[in-house]
Amino acid sequence: MQFSQFGEKFTRLAGISQLMDDLNQGLKNPDAIMLGGGNPAAIPEMVELFRQETALQLENGALLKAMLNYDGPQGHDGFRQALAELFRKEYGWDISADNIALTNGSQSAFFNLFNLLAGDYADGKKKKVLFPLAPEYIGYADGGLAEDQFVACKPHIDFLENGLFKYQVDFDALEVGDDIGMICVSRPTNPTGNVLTDEEIIKLDEIAQAKNIPLIIDNAYGTPFPHIIFSEVTPFWNQNTILCMSLSKLGLPGLRCGIVIANTAIINALSNISGIINLAPSGIGPALMQRWVESGDILRHSADIIAPFYQQKAQQAVAWLQEAIPAPKLRIHKPEGALFLWLWFEGLPVSCQELYEKLKQHGLIIVPGHYFFPGLPDKNWRHQYECIRLNYAQPEEKVKQGIAILQQVINEL
Ligand code: PLP
The missing domain is CATH 3.90.1150.10 (Aspartate Aminotransferase, domain 1)
Structure with a gap:
């Protein structure tokens, strides 16, 4: 064939x-x-808490309701409102449910974002996704519709005591030309367990803003949930940042629930793509976790x-x-x-x-x-x-x- x-x-x-x-x-x-x-x-x-919550949401009808209905293409309204409220309260971010789109796992969000903001353009231009700190997540590698859609920068290696080392962004070598459509980092990083420092994130944000391109921060392991992070860092978001989160590493990868926080232009675009490809993201994760988000139990x-x-x-x-x-x-x-x-x-x-x-x-x-x-x-x-x-x-x-x-x-x- x-x-x-x-x-x-x-x-x-x-x-x-x-x-x-x-x-x-x-x-x-x-x-x-x-x-x-x-x-x-x-x-x-x-696992025991998930079991109890599932029983509760089955009992009160929320799970069945989610199973019996399609949500809108942007994802479950109540869950997005609860998330926006949480981020407003915790970090003072100026966001509403309109700044949030749900996806079937965050993996599919990356595919859509990489091809929305990089690749081949109608005027013949070609833009790439820049990974400023290689090594980076294996799951990004094949997510471009165009050939050669990614470019990465070697790290600076800092040798630490006790046989440990840490990668750092080599800002002297980092070149962000007009062929770059977006900058993307995972924080904490899969595969290394590195966490970009606040200074590194601020510098990357400045570069992205100066170039008028978005900065994606993949927060699949980050704070405030699932918080698989062992150092003190400040969560980061602004209108130029696309923050991707997920319920997977909380222990619920089978729910396939990804969360994208971005400006409304990006969220509307993702929502349109979602309608075409999925009709709607699954509502099971939102039905199960909404109460935890509202009560702060998730944190x-x-x-x-x-x-x-x-x-x-x-x-x-x-x-x-x-x-x-x-x-x-x-x-x-x-x-x-x-x-x-x-x-x-x-x-x-x-x-x-x-x-x-x-x-x-x-x-x-x-x-x-x-x-x-x-x-x-x-x-x-x-x-x-x-x-x-x-x-x-x-x-x-x-x-x-x-x-x-x-x-x-x-x-x-
Ligand atoms: N981002 C990183 C850094 C990951 O390690 C993973 C999964 O392993 C994902 C995103 C995608 O996770 P999911 O699609 O389950 O949300």
């Missing part, structure tokens, strides 16, 4: 497809140690249950890794948030893809690091082939076994 250009582009083996495939295989093979995917942990306390549970759970797991996994493979053989990106540890084996004698294959043969699934550099012009930069991403949020025994396999394979190499 001959596919269209669209078909050919979107049926290539994309990094994200490989990741989802491995995740699926890992789920089918009970012996595989699955430290590859981005599935959030099923935190028992949270309390994020800060009191989710953040400490992940922080403890990250610290534990770092300690095990440092004991198993001491620096300088292994350097670990300072874990500041998200579900992942980013491991750098400087001078690794094979590429991270080969390391991935070897680990897979031993029953450990991670994600090779080179996928996380979409748009990086320098394909020869060795660093991108020396790193892997590991999900530390799986059960302790699995993480321990995974680290033992990693230690064995690295020592053999």
